[in-house]
Amino acid sequence: MPHSLRRGALRLTAGIALICTFALAGCGRGGDTAATGTAEPVDDSPATGSVDVWAAQGDADVLEKVIEPFKADNPDVKVNFTLIPNGEYYTKLQSAVAAGKGPDVAQFFPESQAQFLDPSILQPVPDGLVDKGTFFKSLWDAGVVKNVAYTVPWYAYTYALVYRSDLADKAGVKAPTTWKDTVPFLKAMQDAGAGRGLAADIGWDIFNGQDVAMYAWQAGGSLFSSDGKWTLDTPEMAEAIKYNASFFTSGAADTSTPTFLDAQPYFTSGKTASMITGPWVIGQLDKAAGKDGWTASHVATAPLPAGDSSGASFSAGGSWGVLADSDNADASWKFVRHLAEPSTQVAQYKAYSSLPAVISAWDDPAIADQPLLDAFFTQMKNTRAFPQVTTWQQVATRLGKEIEAVAKGTESAEKAAANVQAYAESVGTGAE
């Protein structure tokens, strides 16, 4: 019985306690540094010195190669990358920020970065560094708090419907455009030979919470009122939860669909016929099927079916910010500016299939010539940002947990919505 493993949870608590102890002992970033961030313009002279960059493993794995033009144009700058496993990224960053030992530049995720948008953590984006109008609006908006922008978008994704065109053709159905048509479409593909119409995500976690939040928008609801209060127990939210549950109760999806790693092999082998997922899968399905060109002949994409109000999805991706403590803000911002250039974002797409956050970069033939990405581009223009409050992650996680009970028929959608609202009210918005 290894004690060390057994005490995982306690150790975790102890670890953070230690960090806090140091912070309380005076090593932490005090509130007095809050206003040190400046928004001074950044000139065009070459960057110098060293820039420490933290990013989550994944899309950033290829950055070293992608930024070679930047290194060529700025020979006197040294960029040091630290890649951190995705699941631990925010925890490590948060701890480093609290201890005043963060990097110069850090990667964020627009859908969950609100907790960092504070002048004590990040510097405001300097005036004129980038043109905010060139990015997808919701991605830019995700970095703005009280009219101050703290992050610059890097890559973008949203969800769309990815389905087996061969099975849809066999069943004689077309991609659904409304909620009402969705389950019949999924069931038709099931009747045409698929194991299940939809490969549902069954983690019952923050990602499920985000899905249902997206359905709530489609039903005409909003998660947050204009006067800063949670509005999660609305009829629209209950409709969204019911819509999500309908995939399971109708038999179009089941609660034992594969885990993340199996999702693609199940799809290519016909065990499932569709996914509500991001654009990265397009580039990976040939490999899962073990045949070049399989995707082009078997797969189609469509924007998400619309609810009573719209077919809005959420915007997500990656973004960059410069930490308030950075000793080399000038070079850091020049690095971020380089990452925001369309040519860099196209290079990033070619290296890792991360789709650009700059709209014009989608015109590059590498992307524009791929018809399966069209639905994602259409959907990207119809996205909204999640509430920019520090407790959104907590609330979305609880939402993800609550909908499990509805999908399994042990709780009503209204009760689940009320539970989430009660929880959201208890954690508040994190506003000071």
Place this chain on the structure above:
Amino acid sequence: MTTNTVKMTTGIVNVRRRRGGGARRTAVAWLFLAPFTVVFLLYTAIPTVAALGFSLTDLRGTDLRHPFAVDFTGLENYLRLFRDQSFLRDLVNTAVFVAVGVPLTMGTGFALALALNSGIRRLRGMFRTVFFAPVVTNVVAVALIWQYAFNDGGTVNKVLGAVGFAGPNWLDDPNLAMPVVILLGIWRNFGIAMVLFLAGLQAIPRDVYEAAALDGAGRWRQLRHITLPLLLPTILLVSVLLTVFFLQVFDEPYLLTDGGPLGSTESVALYTYHQFGAGELGMSSAASFVMLVLVAVVSLVQFRLLRSRT
């Protein structure tokens, strides 16, 4: 055995404190203790005290940048805990883990130890290794295999299907997920129980059994009147170790089900972890303290109950 006892006793009697050099000896003792003390203070004592402090505040993950702005809320977190239906459910889940897991793990370990101690002596080494393997196997790898085995179309259901039973969806059924998680806990731990029992059994002098056999005691009587009484210290040790393990059970439910479905396998330790992940550091600290108290109380009761008989 008798000689050993005499030697040990003599050794103890002969230990005498030399005159002079006491301070030097104390300094040397501290020198040797220092590495442990430092690690203990840094990673156990200080964090524990700090966590107790945090459990009395409304500390959240986002407050780490403004630690001085945290409010003292007294016992509010503890009150919230005991008003939280999911925490109460997790307390019950943990009690089930202990109530089912501990006796079954001990029983399996004891039965195997008895078997290994009596017959199949030549193969004892091999069996000991085989049964101990789960203890030293990477739990993440094991959990992954179990997950596949108990999936809807997994190995277990395939075997059941082969003999004409339609297997259920084990890990997605709130009533079946718990037994699977407990089974993994038992599988991972019976090896250590077995090894400890085996060591205990081998320490019982054979002549006691021979004398009992001469007096006409059968195997059952020998087990009841010799083995079990002489094994009580080992039973105490194993039961306390296993109880502490199952009270803090984390890896198994985390890796197999992450507490689901519908929270049916969430333990108190997992609740603590989930609260931490949700940024509720105050609540997380409070839950970890409740667990600490539980472990302390249950261990103390076990020691009291069993020690009086040893």
